[in-house]
Amino acid sequence: MLAQIEAVRVAAGYRNRGLGAAMMRWAVDQARSRGCALVQLTSDRAREDAHRFYERLGFVASHEGFELEL
Numbered sequence: 001m002l003a004q005i006e007a008v009r010v011a012a013g014y015r016n017r018g019l020g021a022a023m024m025r026w027a028v029d030q031a032r033s034r035g036c037a038l039v040q041l042t043s044d045r046a047r048e049d050a051h052r053f054y055e056r057l058g059f060v061a062s063h064e065g066f067e068l069e070l
Helices: 019-033 048-056
Strands: 002-005 038-041
Touching (some): 019 038, 019 048
16 A cells, blocks of 8 residues: 655745654655555655655655646
């Protein structure tokens, strides 16, 4: 089973307080408790600070995504 995390944001005034890390730990713990073998996270390519944050949490960049607006 797979857990999908998308569009994670912390309001600017609340950043650098550990809130984002706490939310991500909660989400990963929830996925694990439900038997998921993988947590997949999507993030806009331009969000370099977010990518560094996810990497500090142990996530590994592994895919390139595509979208088609209708």
